Amino acid sequence: MKGNPMSELFKVVLSHDAPAAYWGKADVSFEQQTATIHLKSAMPLRQIQMAARKLRNQGLSAVVLAGNGWDVDRQWSFYQGFVTAKGGFQVEWSGDAAQINELKQRAISASFVRQLTNDTPENLYPVKLASDTAAWLGSLAPEKVSYRIISGDELLQQQWIGIHAVGRGSTRSPALLELDYNPFDTDAPVSVALVGKGITFDSGGYSIKSSEGMLGMKADMGGAATVAGALGLAIQRGLKQRVKLYLCCAENLVSGNAYKLGDILTYKNGTTVEVVNTDAEGRLVLADGLQAASESGARFIIDAATLTGAAVMAVSSQYNAIFSPQPAVLALTQQKAAEVAENVWPLPLDPWHQDACPSAYADTANSRAVKGGGPGGASNAAGFLWRFVTPQADWLHIDLAAAFEDNASAMWAAGATTHGMLTIAQLLDSE
Structure with missing residues (x-):
């Protein structure tokens, strides 16, 4: 989705590391303009979609999926959790040209x-x-x-x-x-x-x-x-x-x-x-x-x-x-x-x-x-x-x-x- 430069978007990254101790058992942690989803489930796609719902519910409306680990399925799961009927959201995809094109086509049809x-x-x-x-x-x-x-x-x-x-x-x-x-x-x-x-x-x-x-x-x-x-x-x-x-x-x-x-x-x-x-x-x-x-x-x-x-x-x-x-x-x-x-x-x-x-x-x-x-x-x-x-x-x-x-x-x-x-x-x- 076209929109603001990536530098103005809130970054969302994936990690297999546990969050810092002061985050307790949270599966999402924050640092400045970055949210980290801490993958700790045998069902990562489900966890990513639920994390996207949490971020959206906290008021985020424009994000870029940054860093490693964002394959097509994981990005689509995030998108499905982030989208709302009222619109007003923006997701910037990551990956190679073929992956981004597939995700854009899915988003158009969805x-x-x-x-x-x-x-x-x-x-x-x-x-x-x-x-x-x-x-x-x-x-x-x-x-x-x-x-x-x-x-x-x-x-x-x-x-x-x-x-x-x-x-x-x-x-x-x-x-x-x-x-x-x-x-x-x-x-x-x-x-x-x-x-x-x-x-x-x-x-x-x-x-x-x-x-x-x-x-x-x-x-x-x-x-x-x-x-x-x-x-x-x-x-x-x-x-x-x-x-x-x-x-x-x-x-x-x-x-x-x-x-x-x-x-x-x-x-x-x-x-x-x-x-x-x-x-x-x-x-x-x-x-x-x-x-x-x-x-x-x-x-x-x-x-x-x-x-x-x-x-x-x-x-x-x-x-x-x-x-x-x-x-x-x-x-x-x-x-x-x-x-x-x-x-x-x-x-x-x-x-x-x-x-x-x-x-x-x-x-x-x-x-x-x-x-x-x-x-x-x-x-x-x-x-x-x-x-x-x-x-x-x-x-x-x-x-x-x-x-x-x-x-x-x-x-x-x-x-x-x-x-x-x-x-x-x-x-x-x-x-």
């Missing part, structure tokens, strides 16, 4: 993800989420990006039933963004299709949330922001594969026109779905996106969504839960996440999970009619989504338990974390 996710639901409505994403990705590769936005009743004409149903209760139209990144001069095959849940505000619909539970629901489009940020990072790195992006955008509100419990939706692939919980709306819109991704012929489909509280209960907000019918996909995802120091953990997904939400009136229900969807809720949601994925493609579903923090913690400021963006970008680079 800033976009945070800007979208932290925006107010009044400002970021479904069509704007789609158009802002298309404009940003287009600015990164003007000659390689094309797109269209399908909105309102046109969704019904195209048989995108789920997005229309969830979004019809709002006066602001639901939308599906179909974006094509093609770096070739020919109609090349699609390598990867990305699908993101873009619920710009989730009241729960008639299965209405509590006020406390609704407060952070501006972030329910975190999946859309995450896959878009990952594609943007991969494009900046020089992505040489054709990728299609599908963002399923809607506001889930209560009105005289909102979808209701007991409604039955008939999807494009013929699957009928009984709505037993209007707050299980994410899987209803993703079903459309996954069908569109399947139609693209992509050999690898990745979807990301802030989908279930059950995933948070299972893996906490320090991990993202991952699901796939293909063990090799899970292993690859774990490998790629480890390369960029992000945390993922696989949860069960067996064929019988497709039938875990039975209905007396339709092929399946969208949930179980019990609080939180009942036991195994995250796996049941993944099983529902599986119905809409072509068997010809590898498929990865990411339940973004770690995408947003309602309140500041020792690791994160309140707001979007971008956790998951780097993993998906690595998967794109591996194709």
